[in-house]
Amino acid sequence: MATTxxxxxxxxxxxxxxxxxxxxxxxxxxxxxxxxxRQISELCATGRQVVLVSSGAIACGLQRLGWHxxxxxxxxLQAAAAVGQMGLAQVYERAFARYHLHxxxxxxxxxxxxxxxxxxxxxxxxxxxxxxxxxxxxNENDTVVTDEIKFGDNDTLGALVANLIEAxxxxxxxxxxxxxxxxxxxxxxATLISEARAGNPALEAMAGGVGSAFGKGGMITKVIxxxxxxxxxxxxxxxSGRETDVIVRLARGEPLGTLLVSETPPLTARKQWLAxxxxxxxxxxxxxxxxxxxRDGKSLLPIGVLTVQGDFERGAAVACVxxxxxxxxxxxxxxxxxxxxxIARRASQDIxxxxxxxxxxxxxxxxxxxxx
Numbered sequence: 203m204a205t206t207x208x209x210x211x212x213x214x215x216x217x218x219x220x221x222x223x224x225x226x227x228x229x230x231x232x233x234x235x236x237x238x239x240r241q242i243s244e245l246c247a248t249g250r251q252v253v254l255v256s257s258g259a260i261a262c263g264l265q266r267l268g269w270h271x272x273x274x275x276x277x278x279l280q281a282a283a284a285v286g287q288m289g290l291a292q293v294y295e296r297a298f299a300r301y302h303l304h305x306x307x308x309x310x311x312x313x314x315x316x317x318x319x320x321x322x323x324x325x326x327x328x329x330x331x332x333x334x335x336x337x338x339x340x341n342e343n344d345t346v347v348t349d350e351i352k353f354g355d356n357d358t359l360g361a362l363v364a365n366l367i368e369a370x371x372x373x374x375x376x377x378x379x380x381x382x383x384x385x386x387x388x389x390x391x392a393t394l395i396s397e398a399r400a401g402n403p404a405l406e407a408m409a410g411g412v413g414s415a416f417g418k419g420g421m422i423t424k425v426i427x428x429x430x431x432x433x434x435x436x437x438x439x440x441x442s443g444r445e446t447d448v449i450v451r452l453a454r455g456e457p458l459g460t461l462l463v464s465e466t467p468p469l470t471a472r473k474q475w476l477a478x479x480x481x482x483x484x485x486x487x488x489x490x491x492x493x494x495x496x497r498d499g500k501s502l503l504p505i506g507v508l509t510v511q512g513d514f515e516r517g518a519a520v521a522c523v524x525x526x527x528x529x530x531x532x533x534x535x536x537x538x539x540x541x542x543x544x545i546a547r548r549a550s551q552d553i554x555x556x557x558x559x560x561x562x563x564x565x566x567x568x569x570x571x572x573x574x
């Protein structure tokens with residue numbers, strides 16, 4: 203079954219980490235990058251479509267600037283990212299040109315995926331590039347995104363891209379062989395997990411918080427990324443990028459690393475976008491009856507809203523939370539925060555009398571809502 207899941211994948215997202223791209227911070231590993239280009243060209247020759255998510259902009263910038271230690275100041279990290287991105291783009295362009303493939307540089311932020319219009323634009327652009335036989339090279343736009351430099355990782359970005367283009371498989375290449383039952387560098391009894399279900403809570407406990415000095419990810423971010431990728435039906439493989447012909451062998455179905463299987467049916471495109479929202483515009487505090495109704499697949503009516511928190515406009519994405527603060531759903535609102543406060547705890551038939559107009563009888567329609 204594992205062989206079928208990877209060998210049948212026609213659209214793949216491949217994520218390579220900073221430690222691999224920069225040879226553990228020593229500078230861009232040109233030989234490794236050329237190898238990835240060669241292997242990806244083999245996949246493209248068989249009709250597969252590949253998107254490459256590359257870490258390493260900041261690490262490359264540090265090397266180019268002669269900085270031996272990752273700075274803490276945000277403006278210095280952003281400067282390093284800007285310098286490093288130029289180096290990455292040049293190297294990838296040259297490497298793929300050797301195999302007669304065009305590349306396209308795409309810098310994304312989570313804001314790009316949190317805005318519905320920009321999300322659809324990114325999806326359309328990537329789809330067009332793939333149809334043209336171009337290999338998109340995607341990186342986080344670290345030059346402008348401070349939160350991602352501080353907390354982030356490209357494992358999450360890889361999963362979001364897999365969701366965005368509805369990829370069949372996410373390959374996360376790292377400097378480890380895969381996911382182990384414990385950190386193999388600290389525990390001699392640790393064994394490799396060959397296959398598991400994406401989203402299994404036990405995996406997060408096993409993953410710990412391993413990371414390198416040059417990247418910001420670790421095995422835990424890869425496990426969470428697999429869980430996110432599974433929402434759109436993508437399986438995830440975590441494997442060593444230093445394994446010979448790893449991309450080609452995985453595409454053939456060879457069991458390398460750890461396969462985290464998606465067992466959940468793919469969400470519809472709009473609900474997928476909602477599920478991937480990392481930045482919400484506000485909160486609706488719901489009563490118990492409304493929460494029960496949402497879990498029964500019904501829309502959210504104003505009478506079930508106790509409180510409206512935040513300032514937002516019609517169409518914004520908001521979290522629906524219990525009075526204890528537990529998120530139960532998220533969705534797109536039919537009314538902005540100002541009008542929402544006026545109709546909260548009121549029956550739908552009262553909306554027009556209160557506001558002077560009525561857009562919809564519900565605050566969030568069930569088609570624009572997803573349980574979390």
